[in-house]
Amino acid sequence: MIYTLIIHNAPYQSATAGTALRFAKATLAAGHSIHRVFFYRDGVYTANTLTAPPRDEQNIPALWQQLAQEHQLDMVVCIAAAVRRGVLDEHEAKRYEKTAHNLAEGFELSGLGQLVEASIVSDRVVTFGGPQ
Amino acid sequence: MSQKSLLVICRKPPYGSSAARDALDIALSGAVFDLSVSLLLLDDGILQLLPDQNSGKIGEKNLNAMLGALPLYDIEQIYTSLYSLSLHGLEAERLEPAPTVLSATELQALINRHDVVLTV
Amino acid sequence: MTLHILNTSPSDRTTFLSCRQALSDEDTLLLIEDGTYWALPLHRRELSHLSARVVVLAPDCQARGIGTDSLNEVDDAGFVALTVQHTRIVSWF
Numbered sequence: 001m002i003y004t005l006i007i008h009n010a011p012y013q014s015a016t017a018g019t020a021l022r023f024a025k026a027t028l029a030a031g032h033s034i035h036r037v038f039f040y041r042d043g044v045y046t047a048n049t050l051t052a053p054p055r056d057e058q059n060i061p062a063l064w065q066q067l068a069q070e071h072q073l074d075m076v077v078c079i080a081a082a083v084r085r086g087v088l089d090e091h092e093a094k095r096y097e098k099t100a101h102n103l104a105e106g107f108e109l110s111g112l113g114q115l116v117e118a119s120i121v122s123d124r125v126v127t128f129g130g131p132q
Numbered sequence: 133m134s135q136k137s138l139l140v141i142c143r144k145p146p147y148g149s150s151a152a153r154d155a156l157d158i159a160l161s162g163a164v165f166d167l168s169v170s171l172l173l174l175d176d177g178i179l180q181l182l183p184d185q186n187s188g189k190i191g192e193k194n195l196n197a198m199l200g201a202l203p204l205y206d207i208e209q210i211y212t213s214l215y216s217l218s219l220h221g222l223e224a225e226r227l228e229p230a231p232t233v234l235s236a237t238e239l240q241a242l243i244n245r246h247d248v249v250l251t252v
Numbered sequence: 253m254t255l256h257i258l259n260t261s262p263s264d265r266t267t268f269l270s271c272r273q274a275l276s277d278e279d280t281l282l283l284i285e286d287g288t289y290w291a292l293p294l295h296r297r298e299l300s301h302l303s304a305r306v307v308v309l310a311p312d313c314q315a316r317g318i319g320t321d322s323l324n325e326v327d328d329a330g331f332v333a334l335t336v337q338h339t340r341i342v343s344w345f
Contacts, residue, residue, distance in 0.1 A: 001336060003335075006250065008252070015259070015285045015286070015312075016259075016285070016345075019259075019284060019285060019312075022311070022328045023328065023331060023332065025328070026328035026329050026331060026332045027332050029329065030329060030332050030333070032332070032336075040154065041150065041151075041154055041252075080157070081154075111161075112157055112158060112161035113161055113164065113165065115158065115161065116138075116158075116161045116162050116164075116165045116167065117165070119136065119138065119162075119248045119250070120136055120165065120167070124335050124336070124340075124341060125248050125249075125250065125340075125341065126257075126335060126341050126343070127250055127251050127341070127343040128343070129251060129252070129259075129343055129345040130259065130285075130345050131260075131345065141342070143267070143270065174270050175266050175267075175270050213270075213273060215269070215270065215273055216270070219266065236273040236274075239273055239274050240273075240274060240275070240276045240279075243254055243274055243340070243342060244254060244276065244340075246340065247340065248340065249254075249340050249341070249342045251342065251343045251344065251345065
């Protein structure tokens with residue numbers, strides 16, 4: 001089956017990030033494919049390359065990158081949500097005249113249309129959300 | 133691409149968080165893709181339909197006005213449940229836009245006739 | 253057939269009650285994250301009144317020290333299997 005996962009919450013503050021990652025691994029292990037992982041709302045913080053957790057804690061952004069690399073996952077970060085929260089790729093950093101950019105490798109900024117398109121082509125869409 | 137139906141569920145009030153706005157943005161995006169989109173406002177989500185919202189002084193866009201514009205995007209129906217109305221002592225006809233009120237059985241039927249359900 | 257996923261603790265009654273209204277008899281309710289606290293003895297009675305099937309996510313129960321005896325439980329692979337068995341998924345949070 002073809003899946004799309006939607007993640008609403010930032011890593012470290014919410015259990016959502018860990019649950020979604022475990023679910024993604026289990027989905028791929030069962031032989032299904034993931035058409036897209038869409039990071040929305042505070043979920044966009046997952047794509048911040050400056051994330052630096054203590055060594056004895058899960059590095060959730062790095063774990064997503066690793067999974068994406070192993071399985072050619074398409075990881076899309078909602079551009080409107082990301083730019084508001086200061087998660088920028090090089091292109092957006094230039095557009096807003098910022099001196100730095102911080103979108104982690106393997107993630108891509110794009111619009112909500114990518115979420116809708118993914119919902120259309122997927123057999124299953126699972127939302128991982130939390131309070132707020 | 134096959135035509136799918138999308139149900140967007142929002143259970144949060146306006147202004148307290150971005151949830152209501154973020155739900156609306158998904159609904160509008162679905163409509164742009166010509167999906168059949170319905171919006172289901174449950175629990176605190178029904179508070180988005182309180183009339184006389186004037187959010188200028190808190191520096192926010194009037195979310196209620198945006199909901200009123202949904203028919204322009206072919207999102208004709210906003211749904212809620214009897215339970216949600218009773219939770220806040222509200223009457224559907226005093227809300228703007230007036231929602232279609234569902235019993236528990238009708239709520240189940242609404243969910244089960246949509247292909248994709250997204251909660252925000 | 254719909255899979256409902258609930259991740260809120262029993263102190264948030266409204267989310268549970270709203271989810272309960274949306275449950276058809278043939279649906280399944282999966283309790284994850286803080287939703288697994290519904291498996292505590294005090295709250296189980298309310299679960300037993302549901303006509304829908306109730307399943308808890310075992311790793312989340314174990315993490316929180318919640319016993320799952322006599323409840324249906326799944327691991328992460330079982331979570332995925334539930335999403336295969338149901339045509340749509342509704343998340344309650």
